[in-house]
Amino acid sequence: MSFSLSTVFRPLTRAVTYTRWLHQLIASVAGTLAGFVHGGTFRSTGMEVWLWIAVLPVPVLLAAALIPAVRRVEGLQAQLLLTPGPHGPEERAGTGISTTPSLSWRDRGRTAGWLLLRLAVGVPVSALTVQLPVLSFAFLQAAAGHRSHFRGLPTAIDTPHGWYALLVPLPLVVLLVVAVSAGSLMAAAAGLLLGPSAAERLAVLETRTERILEHNRLAQELHDSIGHALTVTVLQAGAARAAGSPEFTDRALAAVEETGRQALTDLERALRLLREDVPHPAARPVLADAERLLESARAAGSTVRAELSGPLAALPGPVSREGYRMVQEALTNVLRHAGPVPVSVRIAADADALELEVRNPMPACPAPAAVGRGLRGLRERAVLLGGKAVAGPDEDGQWRVHARLPLARLR
Template sequence: MSFSLPAVRHPVLKPLFRPVTYSRWLHLLTGSVAGVLTGFLRGGTFRPGHGGPWLVFATLPVPILLLAALVPAVRRVEGLQAQLLLMPGRFGAAARGSAQIATSPSATWRDRGRTAVWLLLRLEAGVAMTALSLQLPALTVVLVRAATGRATHVTGWPSIDAPHWWYGLLAPLPLVVLLAAAVGAGGLMAGAARLLLGPSAAERLAALEARTERILEHNRLAQELHDSVGHALTVTVIQAGAARAAGSPEFTDRALAAIEDTGRQALADLERALRLLREDAPRPADRPALTDADRLLESARAAGAAVRAEVTGPLEALPGPVSREGYRMVQEALTNVLRHAGPVPVSVRMAADTDALELEIRNALPAAPEPGGGGRGLRGIRERAALLGGEAETGPEGDEWRVRVRLPLRRLG
């Protein structure tokens, strides 16, 4: 069961009913712990007649905090505390979403310097807030006692020897001041945390690069799904139509077997992509490569295309990115052939040497080409080639449609 304070719309009273106000107050109070502990270790701090210990609390632990700021992990601890107490709930979600407070260890001397300033600021603000949290309620008690007609003599406050009822009118004022100080100081500490514990320029750049990599990865996965599922659906439609037109049980069995194999491969590609989209999942290493291109050729042959393949060079020695992207390019090219030209003769050439990988897919042009067909897939082939520093050419050449790709190997080897 969760606890929630009642909703209040008045702008003055609204902060008093926000949980973040009291979590920030707690964060301020814990900032004085170092001062109180060192005050206990120092003899005479609480001796009667010595005076208030607050100055001791605010100054004695300063050297210790400066040394602590040199420890890289201190920045992580302070960042986590700031996120949990200064910005809990939706405040914390907004801060974490925009990376306003870092939770990584100090990596540079600038980070250590900002951490030192934060620790000193937290100490002084914590001691001041702790003093107010103790002294102002005590003053309220003094005023209430005076209002009831009793003389008061509380340490740290002037004595009231002539009590009167009108002291009761002043009794709420110290509590109002305390609450206002807690709200204001909490907001200021949250702002200081963003400034002093916020990510450095290097961390912001690293976060931006990581986000860019995630976007590129998602775009690549979308292209792979387009290629794989598009190929599977194209083969399935062609096989089903051919089986129905043939009226042969033997041909129907072969078509169903081809549909089953193609569908199984598409499901495997889909599962692989979904695993990659999960941030906590390990990256699968079973993506198909050019050495698996035989199943693409067999799938196209099963759909009725007369595929002639020419393979030269050691495909198994290709760099992983080149081999995997080359597989997707051949897949998309064959899908376009089946989708827009039908079961026509197709020639596939895959040639690898020490300098480059060359792919060439040719097929006869259909009698009535579909307008605008294959645009997205061909654009994907060109984009894949460009990302690997290569080039791709697509278009008609005589009475054939040609897809030619060249991917350099020296920069990736």
Template sequence: MPLSLSAVLRPLFRAVTYTRWLHLLIASVAGMLTGFLYNKPFFAGGWLTWLWMAVLPLPLLLFAALIPVVRRVEGLQAQLLLTPGPHGLEARAASGIATTPSGSWSDRGRTALWLLLRLEVGVALSALTAQLPLVAGAFAMASAGRPTHLKGLPAIEAPHWWYGLLAPLPLVLLAAVAVGAGSLTAAAARLLLGPSAAERLTELEARTERMLEHNRLAQELHDAIGHALTVTVLQAGAARTAGSPEFTERALAAIEDTGREALADLERALRLLRQDAPGPAGRPALTDTERLLESARAAGADLRAELSGPLERLPGPVSREGYRMVQEALTNVLRHAGPVPVSVRIAADADALELEVRNPLPVASPAPGSAHRGRGLRGIRERAALLGGEAETGPDGGEWRVRARLPLRQLR
């Protein structure tokens, strides 16, 4: 079959052609129901009936367009009947047709234009759907030698066999009009029922929030799993070189506890990715700092901690992000400096939360600027910035210092 002929016939074998056809035929129902209120002119017959169907419902449709939910109903119907393929959430979003109620007068105006366009195109297509098969039938009857006198159509007084050559033409014309009207209606639906500027902005913000959430989860996994692996490696190496059964037992217990906590963090992150997590309530916060400090001590750090202020009253985001910042700072100490003296200060007051972790610089200091290339330290600064605070990392008087200040007044 030639390519051009195949392209012409292909729409006739697509289900969407007939769902769009049905969508337009349904539009004429409004005209038909309204016509029953005007018995005499409506039942005059012929093309006058179709004219009344295209005119009588106009005031009703203009009034319906003012109702916000009408836009939602029309959008759902357009998605189901005008766009092909599956209709999951992603497919519906890709259709370019909104399913939200009218939120502005601009939405109502576009809905009114859509209702009027759908009515006029639907009535015209309904008229052709009803009349053109009758014309094809009249040609077929004339080719068989039978005169035809169908109401509203020119009479064929002199039948002849060659009328049979004309019989397929009305059906071809009807199919072409149906395909074209369906495609144009789908394009008009995306234009008139598509998301408004405010809705596109809302969708963009939601998409950005999802991306930020995924980035946050990646940082959470980096902090939690990185800390657990660091502690595990240090404990295993110390147990191997200590040669003490008692120390080995304590090291194995610490490895077990750290691994269990890492598995809990991993499971929590996976639940969030599957969008079935109850919320952030299960994430560790600064009230769980003692557990974190014990884990660092078990890894060999000589740790001194100073905690002050009502940590249990801190806003949830500040408390949770503060915990991760301290965790990452301690992980970096264990990973790069080893079991050295570490001081941790966590102080909260009415204005701000201050975090500080200090440790002696290792003998082999990192190359200038290398500390800023690590993902962990960058994550600490990013967490602080997202909460409106600031974080500093770097050498300070022969020590490595991680300091962060998170404001609280704006979050209360």
């Protein structure tokens, strides 16, 4: 019994019951205004007034549905009044109710259906909200021994009697059941008629996909940057300990400091990108900064012979940024798997393409990781830019990483 009572009275304790009720009452405002414009509407009696209120605004609502902004207004109102709980941006996005203007005739048709449904449900609920409390009051008067006759009631209560007291709560219970049921109906209908269109769902899916790709790109960049920094640091520390020279140790510590500082900058930029409240993250390194990579490899003990040609500073941003990471990954692999060996780096740009090439002597025992995540990421970067990257031994017995990225279609 306690469960049944709590189930019956629970809607009375929920704020959404009353906001949904208000949403239904608002639906009759258009009909009321139309009734004032249409002479004689409110000189009718009984239910005729409510029939006029339900019919008169139909042409106006159909015309309003053609206005794109009406769908946005109705969506916002439905989110605020029909859905329970907090109404922050994230919570509103999860209601399944769209707040974007109509983008197609299908959207306009769904908006028209929604407006007509609001009218068809709201007017009867408004009528009952006015009439049923009056009926309860009439029953109360009859129970007190007074004859009552209120305008709008189907019949007068001509014979007062105390047993009418038993009927006093009945109209109010009926009103509550109707209001709660109609509110639930409108909440469900809002998801169908004001829910995202196919184009909106596709746009949301594309945004989500772009976010995932961006996170994957950040993970790859952190792998490249932090991996390069740790590799250089380990090699510098080992070389400084083996050399036993204060001057070499000072140079090694300076290289470790510079590499670590750059890695911290990359880490901070990546973390800032993951925060939605930071619109302008720090700039990413580009191929114009490639000399910094070469100096880092030299400081780790490698002899680097570099050939840079072409307008590197004028390269398109995506190509220049991804090219920098590709060179960084190639040099990191050299230091990690071959140690401080001589390295040849060629970066050449022309009107058609950017070519990147890194060569180094192969170690006596090649590490299996040489074909692992780093080089896979390098190939993926090239493919995303419409190019191609290869890595492996060449005819001279050296390890060669070569990438070609097209430029013509990006300019």
